[in-house]
Amino acid sequence: MKLDERGKQCPKPVIDTKKALESCNPGETVEVLVDNEIAVQNLSKMAASKGLSAVSEKISDNEFSVKIPVGQGVTPASGAPDDSDEEPAACLPDSRKKGMAVVLSSNLMGHGDPELGKALMKGFVYALTQQDVLPETILLYNSGAYLSCEGSDNLEDLKSMESQGVEILTCGTCLNFYGLSEKLQVGSVTNMYEIVERMTAAKLLVRP
Numbered sequence: 001m002k003l004d005e006r007g008k009q010c011p012k013p014v015i016d017t018k019k020a021l022e023s024c025n026p027g028e029t030v031e032v033l034v035d036n037e038i039a040v041q042n043l044s045k046m047a048a049s050k051g052l053s054a055v056s057e058k059i060s061d062n063e064f065s066v067k068i069p070v071g072q073g074v075t076p077a078s079g080a081p082d083d084s085d086e087e088p089a090a091c092l093p094d095s096r097k098k099g100m101a102v103v104l105s106s107n108l109m110g111h112g113d114p115e116l117g118k119a120l121m122k123g124f125v126y127a128l129t130q131q132d133v134l135p136e137t138i139l140l141y142n143s144g145a146y147l148s149c150e151g152s153d154n155l156e157d158l159k160s161m162e163s164q165g166v167e168i169l170t171c172g173t174c175l176n177f178y179g180l181s182e183k184l185q186v187g188s189v190t191n192m193y194e195i196v197e198r199m200t201a202a203k204l205l206v207r208p
Contacts, residue, residue, distance in 0.1 A: 001020050001023075001024060001028065001029070001030045001031070002030075002031045002032075002033070003016055003017060003020055003030065003031070003032045003033065004033045005017070005032055005033060005034050005039070006033055006034060006035040006062075006063065007035060009173065010038070010039065010042065010171075010172060010173045010191045010192055010193075011042075011191040011192040011193035011194075011196075013032060013034055013039050013042065013043060014042050014043060014046050014191050014193045014194075015193055016032075017030060017032050017043055017046065017066075017068070018046060018193075020032075021047075021050065021052070021068065021070060024070040025070065025071075026070055026071025027069075027070065027071055028069075028070050028071075029067055029068065029069045029070065030067070030068045030070065031065060031066070031067045031068075032065070032066045032067075032068070033063060033064070033065055034063075034064050034066065035062045035063060035064070036062075036064070036176065037064065037181065038172035038173070038175065038176055038181060038189055039064070039172070040056045040064050040066055041172065041188075041189045042172055042189065042190070042191040042194075043056075043066045043068070044056065044066065045188070045189070045190070045194075046191075046193075046194075047068045052068050052069070052070070053068070053069070054066050054067065054068045055067045055068075098136055098203075099136060099201070099202055099203030099204060100133075100135045100136050100137075100202065100203065100204045100206065101135060101136065101137040101138070101139060101198055101199060101202040101204070101205055101206070102128065102135045102137070102138045102139070102205075102206045102207075102208075103139050103141075103144075103199070103205055103206065103207045104121075104125075104138065104139065104140045104141075104144035104147055104208070105140075105141055105142050105143075105144045105207070106121075106142060106143050106144050107121060107143045107144060107145075107146040107147055107152075108120070108121055108143070109121040109123075109124055109208045110208075118153075120208075121147070121154070121208065122153050122154060124208045125147070125154045125157045125158065126154075126157050128157070128161070129157045129160050129161055134161055134164060134165075134166050135161075135166060135206065136166070136167065136202075137166070137167040137168075137169065137198050137202070138158070138161070138166060138167070138168045138169070138187075139169050139171075139190075139195055139198060139199070140168070140169065140170040140171065140174075140187075141170070141171035141174050141195060142171070142174055143174075143178070144170075144174075145170050145171055145174040145175050145178060145180055146178065146180070148168060148170045148184060148185060148186050148187055149170075149175075149180045149183040149184055149185055150180075150183040150185050151183070152185070155185050155186055158186045158187070159185075159186050162186055162187060167187070168186055168187025168188070169187055169188060169189075169190035169194065169195070169198070170184060170187055170188070170189060170190065171189075171190060171191070171192070171195065172189040172190065172191055173191070173192065175189065
């Protein structure tokens with residue numbers, strides 16, 4: 001099956017591909033054409049979440065092919081032994097609060113003076129690292145994408161939380177819009193479909 005998702009905004013390529021995969025039989029392959037690398041990353045991540053492997057190819061500067069074979073996943077079947085249960089190298093205790101997501105939709109905290117807002121956000125992210133219980137996920141979108149990119153005053157604190165198991169996800173469409181696609185320094189790229197999934201599944205949403 002071949003999908004042409006060029007020119008379509010996130011999360012449309014992810015949703016269309018997900019539906020295509022669900023309609024395919026084992027042994028078939030879904031090929032998706034997209035026009036940017038962020039879309040390639042989003043599709044690869046979605047495939048991995050389903051235990052499938054994606055193979056991408058750059059055809060031109062504005063055309064990429066992502067092929068996802070169906071039925072060749074690596075996720076163990078239900079009840080099957082999982083060899084991935086090895087002790088993590090750092091052996092850190094899991095201090096994350098399951099179901100808590102922090103939403104950073106701006107690089108500033110509150111409304112008013114921009115310099116004050118920037119200082120408040122830096123203080124908020126630092127204070128987050130000092131809590132006894134860390135969030136399970138941090139979602140960054142709109143100008144909040146700046147916080148996880150090169151030049152951000154918050155990188156050290158975000159990396160500290162990531163090293164303790166906190167999932168840090170930055171909106172790919174936002175990175176593209178602000179010209180930050182090559183400057184992401186912590187966490188991984190996500191899409192609006194996954195952002196909505198995380199927010200609707202969260203038991204507690206924290207917004208500074």
